[in-house]
Amino acid sequence: MTGTPTPRTDHPHDLVGIGIGPFNLSLAALAHGLRTRSTADGLTTAFYDQCPAFHWHAGLLIDGTTLQVPFLADLVTLADPASPWSFLGYLKDHDRLFPFYFAERFHIERAEYDAYCRWVSDRLPGLHFGHQVDAVRWNPEHSVFEVDFTRLDPQAGAESPGRARTRHIAVGIGTEPHVPQPLQPLVDAPGVPVIHSADYLEHRERLLAAGHITVIGSGQSGAEVFLDVLRARPAGAERVHWLARTEAFAPMEYSKLGLEHFTPDYVRYFHALPESVRDDLVPRQWQLHKGIGTGTIAAIHDELYRRTLHGGWPDAVLTPGVRVRTAGRVATTRVELHLEHLRQGVRSRLTTDAVVLATGYRERSLDRLLVGLDPYMRRDASGRPRIDEHFRLVMDPAVTGSVYVQNAERHTHGVGAPDLGLAAWRSATILNSLTGKDPYPLPARAAFTSFGLERGEAPGIPGQAPRLTPLEERL
Ligand SMILES: Cc1cc2nc3c(=O)[nH]c(=O)nc-3n(C[C@@H](O)[C@@H](O)[C@H](O)COP(=O)(O)OP(=O)(O)OC[C@H]3O[C@@H](n4cnc5c(N)ncnc54)[C@H](O)[C@@H]3O)c2cc1C
Numbered sequence: 001m002t003g004t005p006t007p008r009t010d011h012p013h014d015l016v017g018i019g020i021g022p023f024n025l026s027l028a029a030l031a032h033g034l035r036t037r038s039t040a041d042g043l044t045t046a047f048y049d050q051c052p053a054f055h056w057h058a059g060l061l062i063d064g065t066t067l068q069v070p071f072l073a074d075l076v077t078l079a080d081p082a083s084p085w086s087f088l089g090y091l092k093d094h095d096r097l098f099p100f101y102f103a104e105r106f107h108i109e110r111a112e113y114d115a116y117c118r119w120v121s122d123r124l125p126g127l128h129f130g131h132q133v134d135a136v137r138w139n140p141e142h143s144v145f146e147v148d149f150t151r152l153d154p155q156a157g158a159e160s161p162g163r164a165r166t167r168h169i170a171v172g173i174g175t176e177p178h179v180p181q182p183l184q185p186l187v188d189a190p191g192v193p194v195i196h197s198a199d200y201l202e203h204r205e206r207l208l209a210a211g212h213i214t215v216i217g218s219g220q221s222g223a224e225v226f227l228d229v230l231r232a233r234p235a236g237a238e239r240v241h242w243l244a245r246t247e248a249f250a251p252m253e254y255s256k257l258g259l260e261h262f263t264p265d266y267v268r269y270f271h272a273l274p275e276s277v278r279d280d281l282v283p284r285q286w287q288l289h290k291g292i293g294t295g296t297i298a299a300i301h302d303e304l305y306r307r308t309l310h311g312g313w314p315d316a317v318l319t320p321g322v323r324v325r326t327a328g329r330v331a332t333t334r335v336e337l338h339l340e341h342l343r344q345g346v347r348s349r350l351t352t353d354a355v356v357l358a359t360g361y362r363e364r365s366l367d368r369l370l371v372g373l374d375p376y377m378r379r380d381a382s383g384r385p386r387i388d389e390h391f392r393l394v395m396d397p398a399v400t401g402s403v404y405v406q407n408a409e410r411h412t413h414g415v416g417a418p419d420l421g422l423a424a425w426r427s428a429t430i431l432n433s434l435t436g437k438d439p440y441p442l443p444a445r446a447a448f449t450s451f452g453l454e455r456g457e458a459p460g461i462p463g464q465a466p467r468l469t470p471l472e473e474r475l
Contacts, residue, residue, distance in 0.1 A: 013167070014045060015045045015168045016048070016145070016147050016169050017045065017169075018047075018169065018171045019048075019049055019173040020051075020054060021049075021407075022423055023426070024047055025117055025121060026075040026427040027047075027406065028127060029083065030083070030424065033076070033084075037439045048128045048149055048164075049131065050131065052129055052154060053129050054117055054122075054129070055118070056113065058114070059200045063111075065110045066109055067109075067110060068293060069107075069420050069421045070106045071106065073423065073424075075423060075427075076427075078424040079428035079442070080424070080440060085120050085124070090119050090120070130152045130153065130154070131150070133149045135371070136169065136370055136372055138401070139165070142165070144165045144166060146163055147165070147166060149161070150162070167401045168401050168402045168404070169402070170403075171403065171405050175361035175362060175418070176361060177196040177359075178359055178361055179359055183324060186328075186335060187357070191332045192333060192355070193210060194355040195355075195356060197358040200356060206354075208233070210353035212240070212352045212354070213240045213352065214241045214335075214352040214354070214355050215240065215242045215358060216324060216355065216356070216358060217360065218249050219290055223292040226300065227303060230303050236315060240315075241319070243339070248320050249297065250287060250292065252287060252293055257449060261288055262288075262416045263447040264422070264442065265450075266416065266449075267413050270414035270451075271389050275380050275381060275411075278411065278412070323339070323342055324338065325338045325340050327355075334352065334353055337350045337352065363408050366408050373399075377396075390432075391429060392430075392433065393405060402433070428442055
């Protein structure tokens with residue numbers, strides 16, 4: 001809820017959430033739902049976000065772009081379909097249930113998901129926007145965490161400090177745009193538009209006015225920006241390059257059994273693997289989350305094809321397998337990219353008038369925020385926080401409170417960490433652990449695939465005796 005008064009901070013909360021992206025918003029919505037459940041008493045909660053209001057990837061809400069998960073992957077439904085904070089609840093509140101029913105859309109527009117989340121954030125009590133959390137400490141004397149924040153008032157330019165005390169914390173600070181080192185010099189200099197795709201819409205008009213545009217990056221964002229540029233430019237005078245380091249403009253895995261990697265079953269299987277095996281696995285699974293949606297690939301090809309109908313080829317160059325070695329400005333108005341094809345070994349230069357860096361995102365560092373907890377935190381062989389199956393940082397037993405994390409656990413819980421489809425389940429898992437009362441009963445099984453073998457016996461359906469395979473059949 002924007003503009004709510006900051007609560008009294010002398011009584012400790014049960015739970016403080018840091019960051020209000022979709023994941024902590026889901027946690028706040030399900031925590032709010034505990035008040036009506038007989039299995040658990042209500043929790044006192046407060047959630048803080050540094051932004052003035054909820055916005056979800058505002059720079060990439062390009063017309064027509066859709067969520068890559070079905071609308072059922074909203075903030076609550078997969079844990080509590082009866083919650084008032086569901087996407088269907090949002091539609092009902094806006095008298096749009098019938099139009100949505102006839103639209104037959106499983107994948108809603110990104111802008112609609114953003115509006116739905118903002119509707120929740122405008123109504124849910126205990127959300128405090130314009131609050132930047134600066135530090136977290138454990139107070140052993142009172143057995144509470146202390147959360148220091150700064151209230152930001154962008155209009156008045158005023159700032160004032162504050163502190164909340166809490167028994168438990170949920171960190172959901174998300175990701176930030178990433179620019180690879182060779183491209184850093186471009187971002188720091190003014191003049192030519194060189195922007196990260198996260199800021200695309202804000203700079204769209206200026207970019208489209210440039211003579212030649214280069215889009216770098218072969219993920220979903222790069223593909224969407226390339227398609228948008230293509231559609232906006234006249235046929236035969238597109239003047240756009242799309243370059244990517246990857247071997248191909250590859251599709252994202254979206255088969256039904258492939259999607260079972262985004263189930264609680266896979267999360268549990270992955271979490272139980274040894275650390276070295278997990279580290280080996282994650283980069284190999286890039287196609288589960290880093291490719292391009294097949295619909296977007298089809299739309300790009302359709303658009304290019306349409307531009308050949310009256311003869312000639314579009315003035316668009318699409319080249320995968322290319323690395324940008326270095327980059328620099330030329331006479332303040334242009335950019336020169338030094339390119340190398342990774343297979344051919346061929347090097348060349350490209351001079352361009354605008355660059356969109358669709359070079360992805362990185363998890364925001366927990367270490368910066370949680371430096372005060374460092375002496376208590378247990379780390380793995382690579383120095384990363386250890387995180388248990390309930391999404392809780394493993395800490396010295398002297399700390400009796402819990403720090404839960406959302407979307408910072410890819411190394412322990414796998415590729416599903418940033419996936420919106422697991423949001424409600426993870427929030428429910430956290431609340432079940434925090435209350436110790438299982439207010440949100442969760443399914444023991446969610447996938448048809450049995451990930452891994454049971455030790456000593458064949459995999460089977462939980463609760464049913466496994467069918468033993470005679471030795472001859474195994475040959
Ligand atoms: C363009 C794009 C599209 C995507 N589409 C999909 C999709 O279709 N399906 C899917 O499954 N996944 C999708 N994802 C991935 C999904 O993980 C993110 O969309 C999602 O926003 C992550 O939510 P979050 O809550 O972790 O973080 P964020 O949405 O990044 O929110 C984190 C919040 O924490 C706040 N914050 C950070 N530090 C502090 C601090 N110190 N104090 C206070 N507040 C702080 C930030 O202001 C921010 O509001 C997409 C990602 C991107 C980039």
